[in-house]
Amino acid sequence: MKYLIKFRLGKSVFERAIDPRFYIEDLQELGKADVKIIKENIPAPDEEPTDEHRFEADVLLETDRSLDEIKEILEFILEDGVEIEVLEGKQEEKKEETTEKKAEVPQALLENYKLETEEILSRLRESLEELYSDPGSLELINDVFRSFHTLKGNTGLILSYGEEPNLKYIHEITHKAETVLQKARDTGIGLSQRQVEILQELVDRLDDLFLAFSEGKEEDAEDVFQLLEELGSSVEKKEELKQGEGLPSDISALLNVASQYVPVYRELCTKEGLTEEEEDFFRRSLVTLYKVTKELGFEDLNKKVKDLQNSFGNVDFKEFCENLEELARDLQKLVENKSAEAKREEKKAFDATKYVSKSKYLKIEEGVVQDLMDIVGELSVFKEWIYLFANKLQKFYGVPDAAKELKDNMHRFRSLMDSLQRTILEMRMVPVSTLFERFPKLVRDLSRTLGKKVKLDIEGGETKLDKVIIEKIAEPMIHLVRNAIDHGIETPEERESLGKPIEGHIRIRAFQEGGSVVIEVSDDGRGIDVEKVRKKAIEKGLYTEEELSQMSEEEILQIIFQPGFSTKDQATELSGRGVGMDVVANTIRELGGEVSLQTQKSLGTTVRLILPLTLAIRKILLVRIGEVTFGIPAEDVGEVFRISREMVKSLKGVKVVYHRGKVLELDFINERLGVKSTANGTLTLLIDNSLSKGVVVDEVLSTIDTVVKPVPSVLQTSEEISGITILGDGSIVYVLEVLK
Amino acid sequence: MKRALAVDDSATMRNLVKMALESEGFTVDTAENGQEALQLAKKNTYDIVISDINMPVMDGLQFLKEFREMNKRTPVLMLTTETEARKKEEAKRLGATGWIVKPFKPEDLVKVVKRVVR
Numbered sequence: 001m002k003y004l005i006k007f008r009l010g011k012s013v014f015e016r017a018i019d020p021r022f023y024i025e026d027l028q029e030l031g032k033a034d035v036k037i038i039k040e041n042i043p044a045p046d047e048e049p050t051d052e053h054r055f056e057a058d059v060l061l062e063t064d065r066s067l068d069e070i071k072e073i074l075e076f077i078l079e080d081g082v083e084i085e086v087l088e089g090k091q092e093e094k095k096e097e098t099t100e101k102k103a104e105v106p107q108a109l110l111e112n113y114k115l116e117t118e119e120i121l122s123r124l125r126e127s128l129e130e131l132y133s134d135p136g137s138l139e140l141i142n143d144v145f146r147s148f149h150t151l152k153g154n155t156g157l158i159l160s161y162g163e164e165p166n167l168k169y170i171h172e173i174t175h176k177a178e179t180v181l182q183k184a185r186d187t188g189i190g191l192s193q194r195q196v197e198i199l200q201e202l203v204d205r206l207d208d209l210f211l212a213f214s215e216g217k218e219e220d221a222e223d224v225f226q227l228l229e230e231l232g233s234s235v236e237k238k239e240e241l242k243q244g245e246g247l248p249s250d251i252s253a254l255l256n257v258a259s260q261y262v263p264v265y266r267e268l269c270t271k272e273g274l275t276e277e278e279e280d281f282f283r284r285s286l287v288t289l290y291k292v293t294k295e296l297g298f299e300d301l302n303k304k305v306k307d308l309q310n311s312f313g314n315v316d317f318k319e320f321c322e323n324l325e326e327l328a329r330d331l332q333k334l335v336e337n338k339s340a341e342a343k344r345e346e347k348k349a350f351d352a353t354k355y356v357s358k359s360k361y362l363k364i365e366e367g368v369v370q371d372l373m374d375i376v377g378e379l380s381v382f383k384e385w386i387y388l389f390a391n392k393l394q395k396f397y398g399v400p401d402a403a404k405e406l407k408d409n410m411h412r413f414r415s416l417m418d419s420l421q422r423t424i425l426e427m428r429m430v431p432v433s434t435l436f437e438r439f440p441k442l443v444r445d446l447s448r449t450l451g452k453k454v455k456l457d458i459e460g461g462e463t464k465l466d467k468v469i470i471e472k473i474a475e476p477m478i479h480l481v482r483n484a485i486d487h488g489i490e491t492p493e494e495r496e497s498l499g500k501p502i503e504g505h506i507r508i509r510a511f512q513e514g515g516s517v518v519i520e521v522s523d524d525g526r527g528i529d530v531e532k533v534r535k536k537a538i539e540k541g542l543y544t545e546e547e548l549s550q551m552s553e554e555e556i557l558q559i560i561f562q563p564g565f566s567t568k569d570q571a572t573e574l575s576g577r578g579v580g581m582d583v584v585a586n587t588i589r590e591l592g593g594e595v596s597l598q599t600q601k602s603l604g605t606t607v608r609l610i611l612p613l614t615l616a617i618r619k620i621l622l623v624r625i626g627e628v629t630f631g632i633p634a635e636d637v638g639e640v641f642r643i644s645r646e647m648v649k650s651l652k653g654v655k656v657v658y659h660r661g662k663v664l665e666l667d668f669i670n671e672r673l674g675v676k677s678t679a680n681g682t683l684t685l686l687i688d689n690s691l692s693k694g695v696v697v698d699e700v701l702s703t704i705d706t707v708v709k710p711v712p713s714v715l716q717t718s719e720e721i722s723g724i725t726i727l728g729d730g731s732i733v734y735v736l737e738v739l740k
Numbered sequence: 741m742k743r744a745l746a747v748d749d750s751a752t753m754r755n756l757v758k759m760a761l762e763s764e765g766f767t768v769d770t771a772e773n774g775q776e777a778l779q780l781a782k783k784n785t786y787d788i789v790i791s792d793i794n795m796p797v798m799d800g801l802q803f804l805k806e807f808r809e810m811n812k813r814t815p816v817l818m819l820t821t822e823t824e825a826r827k828k829e830e831a832k833r834l835g836a837t838g839w840i841v842k843p844f845k846p847e848d849l850v851k852v853v854k855r856v857v858r
Contacts, residue, residue, distance in 0.1 A: 017815045076838035
């Protein structure tokens, strides 16, 4: 990539103590940089910046770094007089053009388009998965056809506002796919498995293109033409001939456009005044309708559209709307006739309400939900304060009636608070299918690369989980699936000789179990050889033979989750980099979850992830120090261990104990908290996950699942306290993150 | 040796910053709020200041404002969170050299520090 980076910096950046020369140096490290300093008048370290101070330079940079990476480096000054040009001649021009035009699409329409495209792509992936096992099913073909068809229509609508390279590809792909599917359905011949495969690949490419569109990038998709050709070259030619004559596929384009405009027209006509954007929508949509109706030879309609175009803005809006309604009815009639005539479209596809009805989803920034959660946390502390106040009213202020009334109403307040909290938790939950739907592609790609035959089954995609957790487990899940294909499933030849079905089988399953969600990745491959694990553990110096002889098979298998362990003899490019299962295990534990593994030689392996439903609710260990109860996040605690006081040694003034051959530093937290310990001979230690530090408490009471709230400033008395939680009886417990 | 001032009301965060910078050869002073930090900054000269935004007594933005009134040439990095986009802008206006979004790893901090002080 070649960039031209222009620095035009003045006083304001110097007032922020920025030295632009550092950025030049950083850029020079990225590749070949040709630096032309135009003006360099930088204030001396003790000098007050003035308008005289400037730094101007042009850097011509040749590097393999992406634009985003460069932007990241220049983040702090990017908006203060730094311009980055991508010197790919054409590409740069195009980009400017597209961003300009894109801005003209009404925001609500664009949002709708994006949401629906996501839905369509996800539906397509599902239907194609099914179609792959049953490529002759006309019903499924019809489903897929409809999805492509809708996507094509929607994309065409957005494109009518201006060219956009990604969308043009999307339009092209959906158009061709639709044609082939239509033929497959109408002739009743169905598709070949290869054709379904190509369609799947095309959907993957649509995904890429859509992502590029959403991010304002440009995806090169020249490769799709070959796929499209393979998909059905003979069909394509015939269809193209017909098109000029204005036959079915174009009419359906009109129908699609019309069915989208009509509801919007109707809605806008109920309004009193129009915004500029809305006026613009009228003009543009009428232009499109005018063109399409003319091209297709619908003369009546064409005339009506023309009249409307002329009257818009010149006649009373009400009158315009009445005329528009007439056109809308005509269009709708056309839609209905054509769809009845063609029989093939389900009425649903043109159901006007589908396009008027606002999407069921509302996108909310994650931070806002978090803020809400925090506010509710503070509110519930405030609620406790009101309780205390009610008690005071009763005992000290001598107004027991008022106190009672207040208390009675507080019950209602509490139940409202509870449901508020539950609702917000619900907002953070998304179905795991959002993660699972990536796996069919991954499995297809990997099995192809590794020369294995694999069938993937996914169950329980509707199970809901905190969005943050879903994001965090994506990587580990991908790793597990890779492992299953790479290490687990045998080659087809191997399987055959073992008398197993040639096609290996991977199952991903999610389900809720109590307050947890369990996700299992199972394969029917060769299983993990405990003997090999044992040998490797010795080889890697993780354990001695003697230690291993004391361990059960189960325990030995757990070694896989330790850092730096990999059983495959040769690390493959895909999954054997030695950073495998330990990373998986770590991520899951950090989330407060657990990992377990079951395996049986030549029957397969199941890895089980047990995850909390949400991160908002945490498992807290309740401990007692003296008279006071404190909470400690359970995921911070690696081990609970009791020692007698005599075992504590002093090492350079630090209290320590020897534990498992290691020196463990002790933290007598009660001293810092100003709480008197009542422990006598026996101390209870909570040891952190890396077994390096122990916190001394008097007793472990129990564990609870609870929402930890930020500490309201009035209660902030000590820096050890990281949050508070409220027990069922209304008492407040301080949560200490002393083991982090 | 370069000298840094780390300002944060959270001990964990202060220590994280201290650790990260000490591993890069800085000596690090710490303050728990803006007021403490200002007092230190009046007494000592720092090569870099790293400050949290939300703090009791005197918050990071007020600190930044008052600090910049007496010193325009020492880089100041603000610790922000994803949800504080608006504060980032505000910090820039008040003279912040840059910012780091929490949570961050020590190496991320070092990377950003190296971008503004040499």
